[in-house]
Amino acid sequence: MPLLFRTLFKTRGEALAFGGFLLLLLVVLPLALPVFRLNLVGKYLTFGFVAIGLVLLWGRCGILSLGQGVFFGLGGYCMAMFLKLEASDPVTTAIQSTPGIPDFMDWNQITKLPMYWEPFKSLPFTIFAIFVVPAVIAFIIGWALFRRRVGGVYFAIITQSIALIFSLGIDGNQGYTGGRNGITDLRTLCGWDIRSENAQYILYFLCVVLLFTVALGAKYIINTRLGRVLVAIRDREDRVRFSGYDVAMIRAFIFAFAAMLSGIGGALFVLQVGFMSPSIVGIIPSIEMVIFTAVGGRLSVLGAILGCLIVNFGKTTFSEAYPDLWLYLMGGTFIAVVMFFPNGLAGLLEKIPTSKGKYAALFARFKKTTPVVTTKTTPISDEN
């Protein structure tokens, strides 16, 4: 046990921060906030799953994916399909021309449940799909691209295009996916009303517990050999390759892992919010998820979760009060974070105790190449 503990947390401060944060989410917030607000926090935390994936993928391995919303959406849609099928039993939908199929299918003159909807009548299959579908799709995409040594900016653009294709595809096939409105009006999970106050508390705790399990898992990966190989790939890809590691496989694996985490987040999102729509999977939400991670700290698991909470909280508060200013603020914050604090909030917090008064160091990183990123992008070369 102490060994595992030391693998997970390098310093006592780290462990304390982790415990304190868990305490805040599990005890303080549920006591302090009304259930409506707590549900919002739970919704923000589902983005934390994506952010943790991005810490591994982008912060540690140097792969920027602008399509994480796709995997969030895949997990979410799997969950939503199950819930929708449960919500549209023949009795409730008796007024439809074809009872027993989801309402949006009926509106689009579809008379039979499409074949790929059938398996989602079963909860075990749905849970299996939430884990496997995003991971497999990500692995195929990642394997195809990384094997051909595509990385850096190219990968970002291609994943962004995939996000556009996915959201347009859902949007355009209203009869099969619910179209722009998405899959709405989800009520029960195996007969359990997910909209009741009680259920919202339970789902919130489920979300927090899962999130911290995932966070510990991510920390484990970071602090073991795989984590060091990831950083090595980020900083000096060719040397890792020459040392005999299968770089493409490791990258594809970590991409698939991050996608799986996003899928879990998506499923929990649907459970807590009660709908799924293409507006949560497209280009803009996908980039926003990168923003959460960047603001919180692309190298830190805890920082990424914090980033999700802070940015989303800011978004809700500001965009209600000053909708015009919000985009300026968000754009400005993003530029500032990327230019001046590439390690985000977590990077700032780590600085404080060690460098008393040495704020100069903070500004010095601005011009020099920081240790944090950046893989020299190797544009696709045709050396072979």
Place this chain on the structure above:
Amino acid sequence: MGEYTSEELQSIFIMQGFSGLSLFSVLLLMGLGLALIFGQMGVINMAHGEFMALGAYTVYFCSHLTETYAPTFGPYYFVAAIGLAFVVCAALGALVEWLMIRHLYHRPLDTLLATWGLSLILQQSYRSIFGAREVTPTLPEWLMGSYNVKEGLDIPINGMFVLGLSIVVTIALITFMYRSAFGLRLRATVQNRKMSAAVGINTGKVDRLAFALGCGIAGIAGAAFTTIGSTGPDSGSRYIVDAFLVVVSGGTASLLGCLASAFGIAQAQSILEFFLEGTKGKVATLLVIVIALMIRPQGLFPSKVRGN
């Protein structure tokens, strides 16, 4: 496609082909600017669409000024407005490069994110200045109407104008790249930055000019865009993914590849859009490109220049 006669099909293909040419022109101009910047600095400018919108708004602003103060100038303002769109966007581009891009030069992924932040700010400022509604400049008479070739086949004049404009810009850019001293310095920097610096080329200055030029061309794209559609704060972002794909699938920084892939993407989209309802044509086109890129990531015309 069974319900169309071959005569009709032919007309459909020609008509959609011509409307595809307008899209081609916009994508080409967007892609040229992006490719220039990408080839030069390995940087993708996510705010490129907003530069395009700025060009379009510049034309709108000119049209507004002309209508209010000098109505007699109406038929001619458009040509001046194109030039002004170029200048305004290039100036903003140079400023952005100076303030932002040059500091992030070693971190291309971060440039992508920072320019996205910029695009948010620009979009919101268009919304504050020009309003959220889409605007259209008053086009001069000579751009309106269409040329009737035969029954059931009309070719819009504005489309032809946009096509002509993009051809002129492309030729000018190629001449500039291969026949001017600056073009020589630019190509030298792309091939070997350190050596170029060693022989006395101010690579920082070349970067700034290349970025400004790329943004300026986006401005011209915006000006061209006003003749075929109305401009809103998010007009630019609608074309940005297509423009990225044009650059990527054309091959790194290859002007010829840019031309070919812009043509292919635009034509495929506009012809498929006729036969498939809604966004399906666009989805199909994008899907084919992405799959093609997974199989052949170097694009149509890969550059033969070695990295660094």
